[in-house]
Amino acid sequence: MTKPAYQRVLLKLSGEALMGDDQFGINRATIERMVADVAEVQKLGVELAVVIGGGNIFRGVAPGAQGMDRATADYMGMLATVMNALALADAMRQQGITARVMSAIGIEQVVEPYVRPKALQYLEEGKVVVFAAGTGNPFFTTDTAAALRGSEISAEIVLKATKVDGVYTADPKKDPHATRYESITFDEAIAKHLQVMDATAFALCRDQKLPIKVFSIVKPGALKRVIMGEDEGTLVHV
Ligand SMILES: Nc1ncnc2c1ncn2[C@@H]1O[C@H](COP(=O)(O)OP(=O)(O)OP(=O)(O)O)[C@@H](O)[C@H]1O
Numbered sequence: 001m002t003k004p005a006y007q008r009v010l011l012k013l014s015g016e017a018l019m020g021d022d023q024f025g026i027n028r029a030t031i032e033r034m035v036a037d038v039a040e041v042q043k044l045g046v047e048l049a050v051v052i053g054g055g056n057i058f059r060g061v062a063p064g065a066q067g068m069d070r071a072t073a074d075y076m077g078m079l080a081t082v083m084n085a086l087a088l089a090d091a092m093r094q095q096g097i098t099a100r101v102m103s104a105i106g107i108e109q110v111v112e113p114y115v116r117p118k119a120l121q122y123l124e125e126g127k128v129v130v131f132a133a134g135t136g137n138p139f140f141t142t143d144t145a146a147a148l149r150g151s152e153i154s155a156e157i158v159l160k161a162t163k164v165d166g167v168y169t170a171d172p173k174k175d176p177h178a179t180r181y182e183s184i185t186f187d188e189a190i191a192k193h194l195q196v197m198d199a200t201a202f203a204l205c206r207d208q209k210l211p212i213k214v215f216s217i218v219k220p221g222a223l224k225r226v227i228m229g230e231d232e233g234t235l236v237h238v
């Protein structure tokens with residue numbers, strides 16, 4: 001059997017994708033399908049750490065946060081990712097995956113705090129680690145948290161699983177003429193202001209020489225194809 005292309009990955013799961021076709025929150029069938037995709041690659045022996053977004057519940061820059069103090073709104077966004085992480089870990093448990101949620105902000109009664117050596121130990125034991133609360137700091141995003149945690153755990157790649165199937169010349173949801181890149185350098189993505197990820201996340205991955213693969217979590221089997229090194233999504237590289 002062909003071996004996976006990676007041994008340890010950081011999977012950034014879109015919070016917004018958790019809504020499925022709903023307007024808000026977590027769609028049960030959608031989270032179960034995402035977890036089934038994760039279970040499939042975990043069976044291949046790949047060490048998986050997950051950063052989950054919060055856009056299905058709250059974003060600090062959302063219209064609903066207008067007029068709020070930005071840092072307060074961002075803390076609400078981070079708490080939203082904790083809720084998603086709890087739901088994700090529970091859905092994993094129901095599908096036979098052992099997961100541990102680690103939070104970047106202290107809420108010990110709910111989840112354990114992020115401690116790097118402990119996270120590495122869990123990964124070596126074959127557990128899925130779900131990093132919650134982003135970086136723990138306002139004015140950042142969970143994409144930057146993915147770049148940060150991916151670097152800390154020496155992941156070979158950051159897999160950004162989102163609602164579109166790669167990086168486009170413009171937002172494909174707004175511009176029907178946008179075309180998809182097979183690969184693109186970090187410098188080009190930053191210079192062209194491509195909004196699929198924020199510039200801080202791109203810059204951190206570039207500096208750490210940590211490649212990113214952007215692909216669709218909505219497309220069945222895409223995660224496994226990426227893990228197997230097959231042609232899927234867009235590679236962002238140095
Ligand atoms: N150049 C581009 N190529 C691809 N997608 C783009 C581009 N510019 C903007 N986008 C948009 O970026 C979105 C992905 O980033 P975004 O941070 O909004 O969502 P996410 O990370 O999937 O969700 P969450 O923040 O909830 O985790 C895509 O759904 C797409 O509409």
Ligand SMILES: O=c1ccn([C@@H]2O[C@H](COP(=O)(O)O)[C@@H](O)[C@H]2O)c(=O)[nH]1
Nearest residue numbers: 053054059060074077078134135141142
């Ligand atoms: O490090 C971080 C990560 C996130 N936030 C806030 O949470 C929301 C949700 O995260 P998304 O990446 O948009 O899914 C984000 O809009 C921020 O408000 C943060 O402050 N710091």
